[in-house]
Amino acid sequence: MTDNNLRLVTVERTGAGHFTATNARGGTIAFGTGSDPDGADAFTPVELLLAAIGGCSAADVDVATSRHAEPGRFTVTVTGNKISDEHGNRMTDLAVTFSVAFPDGEPGDRARAILPRAVKTSHDRLCTVSRTVEIGTHVTATVADT
Incomplete structure (x- = not known):
């Protein structure tokens, strides 16, 4: 594995039940347990997983279709x-649904024509997030020396 393959996100606790994830480019997103009445933790980790699946496929499909319209x-x-259940807490029956409209005319017709194939290709091959979830990968959890 090379450094070009490595992806890194750091999660810092910002308060009770509140966290901020930071990526290597400095981007951040706040999340938490969903218990903040003010909405500071607008997303829970499970919702971030769903967003990652949808966002990954959306990016793939957008690249393929928006070049036409x-x-x-x-x-x-x-x-x-x-x-x-006996496997612990987990998500089941994950479903990704696209609702996309293109303008009338030849460019929109081309985009509409490739939309189903773009969704299938993202699901079957391109979307790293959903491919990882579907195929599965081992996760190691350790405690660093402090």
Whole structure:
């Protein structure tokens, strides 16, 4: 594995039940347990997982379709059921639904024609996030020396 393959996100606790993730480029996103009445933790970790799945596929599909026509609407909805069973807490029945509208005319027709294939290609091959979830990968959790 090379440094070009490595992805890194650091999560810092900012308060009880509140965290900020920072990527290597300095981008940040706040999240938490979902218990903040003021909405400071607007996303929970599970919601971030759903957003990552939807965002990854959205980016793939957008690249493929928007070169033909700019969409008038581009919405991706990701749903799933959070359960607790003999395997622990996890998500099941994950579903990604695209709702995309392109303008009338030949460019919009081309974009509409490739939309189903773009969604399938993202799901089957391109989207790193959903591919990782579907195929599965080992996660190691350790405590660093402090």
